Amino acid sequence: MTTLSTHTRSGAETLLIALAFLFSALLLVVPLALIFAFAFREGLGVYLANIAEPNTLHAIWLTVFTALVVVPVNIVVGVCLAWLVTRFRFPGRHLLITIIELPAAVSPIVAGTVYLFLYGGQGLLGPLLQSAGIKLMFTVTAIVLVSLFVTAPYVARELIPLMRQQGTEDEEAALSLGANGWQMFWHVTLPNIRWAILYGAILTNARVMGEFGAVSVVSGTIRGQTNTLPLQISQLFNDFNVTGAFAASTTLALMAVLTLVLKSTLEGRFWR
């Protein structure tokens, strides 16, 4: 350590810290504060009425529902994939890791578009679905599917480096002591990776609840039916109901703050 709190700060050091705080305040703190200032600017009564507006309430419910489906699926698949690529060597291993990272690199609009080309009326499976009487596009199912696409890497990405680093000794020991596969998983693997799972789940949740681009392509944005919270916020803003848009935003802003608190707590305790 070259710099300790006991030494006197140089001019350059003070300047750099001040600059970091100034820009962070302008770009991060003020925007966060503005959400709440605008949501409550017409009083608590108006705020509560805005939140209780049926379409906004429905949007909150739909957003929570989507997260409740997507996060567990991501956990199961993330654990499977991480187990596969860290415990076994086989051809195509790196390709699998690249494929799962792909959704993080593409624009959310592209994510929505590829689903439209698969399940939409003119899509690859469109005619097939139509003849079977199944409608996927512009339904809640479509919202769940694109959410699964955009969040595919989140859990696996946290687990892969950790499980690679932990190695297989504990698990091999459990097996040699007579544990079967599931016992080994529940009593050895899972306790070792549970915090990383939670960490990945928190990031997945934030992305699912906030996804806008991909969902806006496939949801059809039907108020009270397929409007998630971000879409509802956009529509309120387009209706010039700015206070209502900010009121709806406070729920997502609280989710974001909670995400940061949990993330930072986990990092402080288990990493770094």
Next chain:
Amino acid sequence: MAHKPGKHLLPGFGLTLGVSLLYLSLIIVLPLLAMLLKVGGMGWAEFWRIASSNRALAAYRITFGSAFIATIFNGLFGLLLAWVLTRYRFPARRLLDALVDLPFALPTAVAGLVLVTLFSNTGWYGQFLEPNGVKVNYTQAGIVMAMIFTSIPFVVRAVQPVLEELEGDLEEAAHTLGATGPQTFLRVIWPTILPAFISGCVLSFARSLGEFGAVVFIAGNLPGITEVVSLLIFIRLDEYNYEGAAALAFVLLLAAFITLILTNLLQAWQARYAERSRG
């Protein structure tokens, strides 16, 4: 699968392989394939006509240009934040560290709503900027602002761990050998963090290229002036012009592929670098 029998001591190969392949195929590969088929079906001439139309070219220019400016800002700001967070101890350091991730946690639609409100002519920032002739909302500056906000964390989070690992010894050595502060930074620290820095910039640029939610709120979305590629795709879909949307989505997908390959190469470079400096 050509794995050697008897090599797998641990159970679950078949199960996890099955689940992973099925899931990746259905959720990621199949939808991408559907779009590639759509693009393949339209033929090269048609693809080129759409992808090189004037409106598309203007959208590329605006998108890539704005993303470039935003990345330069975030490169500098990210470097500053990473440096301050790893090298100095001061009150509220952990709070600042946690706050850096806000743009990843805050939904882009909310970010867009906040920015357009901040920079409106009566907004907290706009009321000071507009009388001085600086207009952000519904101009390219707005697009840049939205891109800056949504990709702030990339460079910080790329550079921070490298700086942390470097802490102390190398700089101490340089200092003992008579190097001044700036010399130490340029000759010792900068070369070490460079791969991580570039990789953070590439990620930041890629994110900005695809950004939609925050941009549509503040951009004004005028064709040829403030229309980004992802918005043009959205408009084409709205017009049921699926060929148009597919061609442009393919261009963005290609850009994503290139950035993914670039970051993989950079990470390999960084790993080699770390290996050598340790050895």
